[in-house]
Amino acid sequence: MCGIVGYIGDKEAAPILIDGLKSLEYRGYDSAGVSIYDHKIKCVKTKGRLINLEERLNNNMLHGNLGIGHTRWATHGEPSDINSHPHMNSTNTISLVHNGIIENYMTIKEKLESKGQKFVSETDTEVAVQLIDYYYSKNHNLLDAVLKAMDKIEGSYAFGVICNDEPDKIIAVRKDSPLIIGIGKGENYIASDIPAILEHTRDVYLLEDKEIAIVTKDNVKIIDIDKNEVTKEIYNVTWDLKAARKEGFDHFMLKEIFEQPRVVKDTLTPRLPLDVNDIVLDDINMSKEVLEKINKIYIVACGTASYTGLVGKYLIERVARIPVVAEVASEFRYREPILDENTLMIVVSQSGETADTLAALRLAKKAGAYVIGIVNAVGSTISRDADDVLYTLAGPEIAVASTKAYSAQLCAMYLLSIKIAMELGKISKDEFLELREELYELPDKVGTVLEQADTIKELADKYINSKNVFYIGRGLDYAVSMEGALKLKEIAYLHAEPYAAGELKHGPIALIEDNSLLVGLTGHEELFEKTVSNIKEVKARGAKVLAIALEGNDEIGKIADDVIYVPRTHWMFTSLLENIPQQIFAYYISVGLGNDVDKPRNLAKSVTVE
Numbered sequence: 001m002c003g004i005v006g007y008i009g010d011k012e013a014a015p016i017l018i019d020g021l022k023s024l025e026y027r028g029y030d031s032a033g034v035s036i037y038d039h040k041i042k043c044v045k046t047k048g049r050l051i052n053l054e055e056r057l058n059n060n061m062l063h064g065n066l067g068i069g070h071t072r073w074a075t076h077g078e079p080s081d082i083n084s085h086p087h088m089n090s091t092n093t094i095s096l097v098h099n100g101i102i103e104n105y106m107t108i109k110e111k112l113e114s115k116g117q118k119f120v121s122e123t124d125t126e127v128a129v130q131l132i133d134y135y136y137s138k139n140h141n142l143l144d145a146v147l148k149a150m151d152k153i154e155g156s157y158a159f160g161v162i163c164n165d166e167p168d169k170i171i172a173v174r175k176d177s178p179l180i181i182g183i184g185k186g187e188n189y190i191a192s193d194i195p196a197i198l199e200h201t202r203d204v205y206l207l208e209d210k211e212i213a214i215v216t217k218d219n220v221k222i223i224d225i226d227k228n229e230v231t232k233e234i235y236n237v238t239w240d241l242k243a244a245r246k247e248g249f250d251h252f253m254l255k256e257i258f259e260q261p262r263v264v265k266d267t268l269t270p271r272l273p274l275d276v277n278d279i280v281l282d283d284i285n286m287s288k289e290v291l292e293k294i295n296k297i298y299i300v301a302c303g304t305a306s307y308t309g310l311v312g313k314y315l316i317e318r319v320a321r322i323p324v325v326a327e328v329a330s331e332f333r334y335r336e337p338i339l340d341e342n343t344l345m346i347v348v349s350q351s352g353e354t355a356d357t358l359a360a361l362r363l364a365k366k367a368g369a370y371v372i373g374i375v376n377a378v379g380s381t382i383s384r385d386a387d388d389v390l391y392t393l394a395g396p397e398i399a400v401a402s403t404k405a406y407s408a409q410l411c412a413m414y415l416l417s418i419k420i421a422m423e424l425g426k427i428s429k430d431e432f433l434e435l436r437e438e439l440y441e442l443p444d445k446v447g448t449v450l451e452q453a454d455t456i457k458e459l460a461d462k463y464i465n466s467k468n469v470f471y472i473g474r475g476l477d478y479a480v481s482m483e484g485a486l487k488l489k490e491i492a493y494l495h496a497e498p499y500a501a502g503e504l505k506h507g508p509i510a511l512i513e514d515n516s517l518l519v520g521l522t523g524h525e526e527l528f529e530k531t532v533s534n535i536k537e538v539k540a541r542g543a544k545v546l547a548i549a550l551e552g553n554d555e556i557g558k559i560a561d562d563v564i565y566v567p568r569t570h571w572m573f574t575s576l577l578e579n580i581p582q583q584i585f586a587y588y589i590s591v592g593l594g595n596d597v598d599k600p601r602n603l604a605k606s607v608t609v610e
Contacts, residue, residue: 021196158192309327319572346373350405394407523566528553
């Protein structure tokens with residue numbers, strides 16, 4: 001969730017840390033700070049945005065070639081200067097930044113307080129630096145102190161630690177929270193995500209759980225918890241730095257919405273070679289024999305990705321005829337799910353680091369289930385821990401509210417659903433060829449929807465004062481409506497609720513009043529008449545209706561106040577096209593309300609705490 005950057009080399013650390021933290025603003029934060037070795041460790045931190053930190057640094061310039069920086073998203077203790085990272089020990093000789101949550105921090109804090117240790121913040125993170133300080137005082141070896149602290153700390157963490165007495169190194173540690181090491185020439189870096197250091201290097205080490213990196217300006221040594229040296233391959237970042245820049249768009253979110261034709265094409269077409277009448281998923285090794293033994297599939301994810309899972313449930317059950325349970329990861333493992341070697345779990349995550357999803361994955365693996373990960377981040381923890389991985393190829397998504405990553409996840413789910421059905425003999429060759437033709441046309445059809453952006457902006461302006469917005473649909477449309485309502489909540493801060501259309505009359509219709517806005521998704525043609533009857537119910541009670549419909553559907557135009565039309569495609573793929581107007585609609589309402597579209601309040605891009 002938070003952002004970590006560290007630097008050691010011959011250059012001034014402060015500008016590098018600030019630029020790196022700016023590249024991580026998309027992760028969400030409410031305070032920021034840096035610690036730099038300037039003859040001794042000096043720390044400057046503040047509540048609020050990075051511009052506040054820059055102003056403080058201008059008034060208190062730090063000069064040094066070693067430093068760590070952090071953007072915090074509050075979990076323990078309110079956003080404040082004192083609770084901001086980095087944290088220092090009581091003598092200001094050790095400084096630490098931390099992503100994650102220390103679950104047993106109160107127990108450790110009480111023990112340290114009983115030994116005379118003083119605490120100044122409300123955070124769990126301060127416990128970590130004070131515990132390291134306690135062990136450091138015994139033998140004055142920073143690495144040993146960090147290792148001993150790791151043995152006592154329970155929870156998730158990525159640490160970056162520096163010390164006055166050892167100003168030639170950064171100790172970096174990772175457990176259940178992402179951390180990478182950037183490799184330069186005469187300089188090295190640590191970071192929680194690649195964009196923070198991409199301007200300086202494309203070569204990185206991806207730390208695994210309970211690996212420790214001793215980072216000096218000329219060397220990186222990685223060890224395990226027992227001090228055994230670990231040999232790692234260098235991962236070379238191939239995507240372009242401009243992919244993490246706005247390129248003339250007002251916001252990253254708008255840029256990423258308009259990148260979707262390319263993203264859809266990149267995710268689909270390499271897996272659909274025209275010279276092979278099959279779907280080619282290079283990183284999916286699950287055999288037909290294993291698949292034939294599967295009697296239940298779980299699709300587990302959080303937030304937007306969980307709505308991809310609902311689409312996947314509908315598709316797999318209908319075309320492959322296997323029972324599917326789609327569930328949010330934060331609830332999954334607490335109900336003692338039935339998992340065994342005949343279970344397939346599909347986990348979906350943009351970052352590949354989502355803590356709740358990772359926990360579900362590990363529970364499934366422990367029970368002997370087969371796990372496929374659908375992720376965007378190459379080399380992420382889910383991509384490494386799953387049995388197989390299907391990459392979405394969306395490139396870096398900077399805006400907190402997911403758009404292009406969701407569309408890429410849908411495309412991955414289309415491919416996987418069809419592949420499973422083909423392996424089980426549920427789809428014929430002719431049916432596959434028809435589906436492949438439709439999939440090849442999807443990028444252009446996405447572009448056709450985007451051409452209506454100005455019209456959708458006018459509709460957003462028309463309905464911008466709506467206080468309550470209801471989204472309805474049936475079947476796949478209901479799953480898509482959930483994502484539409486989420487986008488409006490995330491970035492416009494409006495009350496928006498999705499409902500299965502047939503459930504309106506079972507309670508929610510009591511909320512409908514004059515000028516309520518209802519967004520009705522009507523792309524599921526088998527259920528169109530039933531959805532229309534539900535739309536008429538709310539129209540009769542004074543609601544305004546904005547419909548999203550398939551082109552050529554003239555009947556809905558006679559009922560709804562406004563209609564956004566999307567191109568026709570195979571029923572399996574309507575969810576992708578119907579969702580894009582929802583993204584644009586939410587974006588322009590948010591802009592019209594003056595919100596920070598890319599960094600909505602209280603939200604983080606990569607949720608690495610449970």
